[in-house]
């Protein structure tokens with residue numbers, strides 16, 4: 001199977017290349033193919049003629065998207081549409097990585113795939129608009145919504161907590177946003193499984209269970225820096241340019257329908273911390 005991964009230099013992208021290492025997989029960074037360059041994207045895809053394209057590339061800085069909405073839409077929505085058009089022309093199947101931030105966070109039970117999108121920040125809007133465009137251009141594409149990613153070598157929450165804990169005896173962490181931490185290693189394995197099952201439509205893929213950022217920080221520091229105190233704070237006390245949904249837990253039902261189930265986030269965190277020490 002020939003697989004082309006856009007965003008291969010990113011946190012998830014690196015694990016995707018490993019997950020497809022037994023296949024004929026090629027990975028691209030933004031320097032090799034900028035999603036905004038429709039001609040470049042098309043010729044790259046036509047040359048590679050992949051069976052599957054995995055679109056893991058995105059402008060992922062949530063506050064950056066709020067400050068630069070034109071870039072958010074150009075990369076995350078229009079760039080994704082460029083890939084979709086190229087996929088149609090090359091007759092390649094497509095997996096698009098989307099986000100829990102397409103939801104407004106008003107629910108208090110896990111979001112199902114058919115719940116309405118209602119993003120409350122620019123990053124979420126760019127992903128929500130990309131999803132609609134992609135489903136129009138490539139009706140059989142597979143949209144994988146995921147959340148709160150952490151992975152080896154990535155700029156992620158556990159990494160930030162452990163770095164801050166070196167110099168700070170106590171850390172203030174938001175306790176009123178709830179989501180599903182997800183290990184990119186597990187997510188990449190699930191995406192590989194979905195591809196092999198010819199998945200289409202929207203699938204929610206996260207590690208099992210949910211927590212607040214405060215609870216997540218507590219688990220990280222208990223394992224590696226037990227003397228650091230974690231203090232719960234509210235979102236209102238911790239102002240940031242982009243609003244975040246208060247609750248963005250994704251239901252695992254759509255993934256289980258494909259016979260795939262990921263471990264709980266605590267187990268994933270333990271494996272990530274072990275791997276970091278290598």
Ligand SMILES: NC(=O)c1ccc[n+]([C@@H]2O[C@H](COP(=O)([O-])OP(=O)(O)OC[C@H]3O[C@@H](n4cnc5c(N)ncnc54)[C@H](OP(=O)(O)O)[C@@H]3O)[C@@H](O)[C@H]2O)c1
Pocket residue numbers: 006007008009010011012013028029030031033034035036055056057058059060075079097098099100146147148149150154155
């Ligand atoms: N991180 C999370 O918590 C989270 C949550 C939900 C969904 N997601 C989604 O999951 C996917 C992977 O996230 P991640 O955290 O692994 O991303 P990441 O580490 O920030 O990597 C982003 C990747 O996108 C590439 N990229 C950025 N702008 C591009 C452009 N204009 N053209 C082509 N490539 C471009 C980057 O290439 P360079 O290295 O060359 O810049 C890099 O390979 C993304 O679609 C993201 O939206 C992430």
